[in-house]
Amino acid sequence: MTYVVPYSGISNRPGDEEIKAVTQALTQDTLAMGPCGKEFEARLGDFLGARHVQATSSCTTALFLAAQVLELQPGDEVITTPQTFWVTTWPLQARGCVIKFADIDPDSLNIDPATIEPLVTERTKSIWVVHYGGQAVDMDPVMEIARRHGLTVVEDCAHVAGGTYKGRALGTIGDIGCFSFHSLKNMTTGEGGAFVTRDDRYAEMARALGTIHVWGPMRERDEPAIGPYRQPAYYRDAHVLRSYTHDYVDGRYLVGNNFRMSELSAALGIVQLGKLDRLNGRRREIAHRLDEGIRDVPGIRVQNEKPYARHVYHLYTLFYDPETVGAPKDDFIKHLQEEEGIEIVVRYFPIHLLPEFRSLGHRYGECPVAERTYFEHQIQLPIYDHLTDAQVEHMIGAVHRGVAALRS
Ligand SMILES: Cc1ncc(COP(=O)(O)O)c(C=O)c1O
CATH class of the missing domain: 3.40.640.10 (Type I PLP-dependent aspartate aminotransferase-like (Major domain))
Known part of the structure; x- marks a missing residue:
């Protein structure tokens, strides 16, 4: 697709x-x-x-x-x-x-x-x-x-x-x-x-x-002799010594x-670091436009920036309410993905429920907020520097259309 x-x-x-x-x-x-x-x-x-x-x-x-x-x-x-x-x-x-x-x-x-x-x-x-x-x-x-x-x-x-x-x-x-x-x-x-x-x-x-x-093992070589051999005086590895x-x-x-x-x-990092404030600024601009565009959709809650944080929106998260919309989160994701062409990746499956942790005795019910939020509410829309304004507007329209379709 x-x-x-x-x-x-x-x-x-x-x-x-x-x-x-x-x-x-x-x-x-x-x-x-x-x-x-x-x-x-x-x-x-x-x-x-x-x-x-x-x-x-x-x-x-x-x-x-x-x-x-x-x-x-x-x-x-x-x-x-x-x-x-x-x-x-x-x-x-x-x-x-x-x-x-x-x-x-x-x-x-x-x-x-x-x-x-x-x-x-x-x-x-x-x-x-x-x-x-x-x-x-x-x-x-x-x-x-x-x-x-x-x-x-x-x-x-x-x-x-x-x-x-x-x-x-x-x-x-x-x-x-x-x-x-x-x-x-x-x-x-x-x-x-x-x-x-x-x-x-x-x-x-x-x-x-x-x-x-x-260098540690080389120090041991400072012994004057190893078995029958004298320590080689010429042993010098410039790369190691440096x-x-x-x-x-x-x-x-x-x-x-x-x-x-x-x-x-x-070398790549030096240049990217120099651009980081601008890159984060673009992410914030995209996120704030998405917030503004979908804030009033019934059954959708945007993530508020906490007063103590400058959010740099590595992920753009929104919260979907299955009860208000009358359909589970998966249906909404399916709609965004299949009807609107938005590739959705939801991060992260609560890790205490991964098999590795369940085998250690961790279980469903241990972190109720994380569980409920992941299974019922949280969704991420794609966000990256090269998103175009048209793509951002498409996502806003898609959220409106998706909720309207599932509510009807
Ligand atoms: C929260 C978190 N911690 C650590 C890592 C690991 O990062 P890296 O791929 O640089 O090892 C990731 C990778 O996505 C992550 O999301």
Whole structure:
């Protein structure tokens, strides 16, 4: 089927500037761990007002770093939201942590701080929030609970590059922020991410853990002899000596990974970051036009921007009321998709109901707001930089026509 408004695999198409920057990077002496990565990290740090930024290969790897630097142990409990892409919890599961699901606010679809505290036990170590769809979690009460119980806070910022909470950049409020620059995100490096922290020790550990390093074993080579052989005096690997030297933190040897961003991605990221405010501005313009166009349709509720948040609309969410319209949400989606040619993707199936979590004892009824909202109400319309005004107007008309058709 050819859609009038397709879902797009890229949120904002790179243009001449990106092509020039990547082409330029291709002429460098290295495509790994070079000047573009350093510049991207510095610029992102300035943009966010963050003390430490480490570019990564994805948000997933940044989240893995977060779980590692916090030294979460098997059995440690972490409180998070069910309304996210499942990968938010994967680094925790990989370490044997126990996931506790709080419920969500039915409008922002973000973790509801009031549902966090009842889950805190002696084993709780951390709260992992997700700024869903481009809008900030209400961070003050989250940070207050964390302070009171001595917990760390990780912000999954995959959806909110450029978003703010009370004027502060998201990703800089909790202990660690993890960003995604995947092709679908508000700014992209193709695949990519960033680990952000103000904590010097976390930053040092992340540097050690985010890269494979061989300097430790090389130090052992400082012994004058190995078996019958003398240590070769000429052993010098310039590449290793220059790059792979972050291994000991507080005298502990940390086994690293390759979680690094390539120079080509970083070159792309430098340009995209420079455009991010404009890109987010266009998203806000589209979202506000959609809000205005469908706000009065019976059975449709638009998502209100919270007074504390600058929403950057990674997703455009609306809420459908099956009772007012007299038909289930799936019928409305089918209508938008088949009659109006709008490709609908609904994010996210509440993750506590995924088979992986049900097999651990999680069940229907655990997060009633997230469940009801997902199954009955929440829908996303496509939103990306290259949507045309005509496509936006088509979506507005389609929502009016869809509700009218189902009500009649
Ligand atoms: C909330 C959330 N967290 C993390 C990720 C993982 O991002 P990445 O693809 O960069 O690993 C995604 C990806 O869509 C996401 O939506």
